[in-house]
Amino acid sequence: MKLTFTKMQGAGNDFVVLDAINQQVDFSTEQWRRLADRRFGVGADQILVVERPTVPGCDFRYRIFNSDGGEVEQCGNGARAFARFVSDKGLSRERSIRVQTMSGIIAPRLEDDGSVTVDMGAPVLEPAAVPFDAEGLEGHLEGRDTLWPLPLHQGVLETTVLVSTVSMGNPHAVQVVDDVDTAPVAEMGPQIEQHLRFPKRVNAGFMQVLERKHVKLRVYERGAGETLACGTGACAAVVAGIRRGLLDSPVRVSARGGELSIAWAGEGEPVYLSGPAVTVFEGEIEL
Numbered sequence: 562m563k564l565t566f567t568k569m570q571g572a573g574n575d576f577v578v579l580d581a582i583n584q585q586v587d588f589s590t591e592q593w594r595r596l597a598d599r600r601f602g603v604g605a606d607q608i609l610v611v612e613r614p615t616v617p618g619c620d621f622r623y624r625i626f627n628s629d630g631g632e633v634e635q636c637g638n639g640a641r642a643f644a645r646f647v648s649d650k651g652l653s654r655e656r657s658i659r660v661q662t663m664s665g666i667i668a669p670r671l672e673d674d675g676s677v678t679v680d681m682g683a684p685v686l687e688p689a690a691v692p693f694d695a696e697g698l699e700g701h702l703e704g705r706d707t708l709w710p711l712p713l714h715q716g717v718l719e720t721t722v723l724v725s726t727v728s729m730g731n732p733h734a735v736q737v738v739d740d741v742d743t744a745p746v747a748e749m750g751p752q753i754e755q756h757l758r759f760p761k762r763v764n765a766g767f768m769q770v771l772e773r774k775h776v777k778l779r780v781y782e783r784g785a786g787e788t789l790a791c792g793t794g795a796c797a798a799v800v801a802g803i804r805r806g807l808l809d810s811p812v813r814v815s816a817r818g819g820e821l822s823i824a825w826a827g828e829g830e831p832v833y834l835s836g837p838a839v840t841v842f843e844g845e846i847e848l
């Protein structure tokens with residue numbers, strides 16, 4: 562059976578988007594992996610699936626699969642691509658939609674300048690809910706945030722990094738670095754992603770503060786490796802930075818693949834993520 566897909570990207574975080582309303586989409590972990598594979602498939606950081614909602618008050622259900630084939634709770638850059646896709650394909654005529662995800666409802670809105678803003682909901686800050694196992698650890702208070710020590714290896718040496726833990730529906734560990742371009746993302750990213758303190762694994766963010774309203778960010782994503790941008794990672798980094806007293810909303814986030822903007826009014830309030838959502842090409846593939 563041939564599968565019709567759309568290849569999209571948001572700040573260089575790339576997606577295969579599938580309409581599961583008008584075609585059957587039900588794949589094994591191995592098939593999701595193959596679709597995301599850059600040599601044997603189409604290639605993507607995440608696969609996004611558009612379905613009919615199963616809860617009242619929503620326009621669509623949005624499912625997300627990492628390139629390792631695992632289904633995950635949330636994807637911010639993908640949410641922008643999702644909104645652009647359902648509009649371009651005529652599945653919705655609304656500029657604002659409500660979307661059911663594994664971790665709650667989000668609300669993307671198409672802007673007049675072609676960008677998309679997403680109400681991503683409020684961040685979850687309680688460590689156990691991230692989930693992060695803080696049992697027996699002594700956290701360091703900084704502003705309104707708690708930094709947690711994570712022991713890692715750097716070459717043959719042992720080192721400890723201090724991370725903020727934030728859930729944007731999916732788990733994030735954010736550390737502040739002096740220079741993001743030389744930060745050991747490839748070496749530390751996989752260790753943090755699989756650290757035993759994070760029972761569901763974690764996305765590892767490395768943030769350099771340039772000014773109180775501008776940061777540079779790299780994210781080693783759970784299940785996908787380092788990507789050119791991570792929307793939920795940008796939300797989590799800015800939430801952590803504001804709570805630490807380092808940043809003021811709104812914050813421009815420069816990722817390797819493009820620019821995002823994050824606004825957050827503080828505890829209990831939703832995080833707004835704005836940025837581009839672009840169609841690259843369309844195609845058909847036999848899996």
Ligand SMILES: N[C@@H](CCC[C@H](N)C(=O)O)C(=O)O
Binds near residue numbers: 606607634732
């Ligand atoms: N690229 C995403 C996040 C995708 C999911 C993430 N890798 C996870 O496993 O939680 C984004 O833009 O938020």
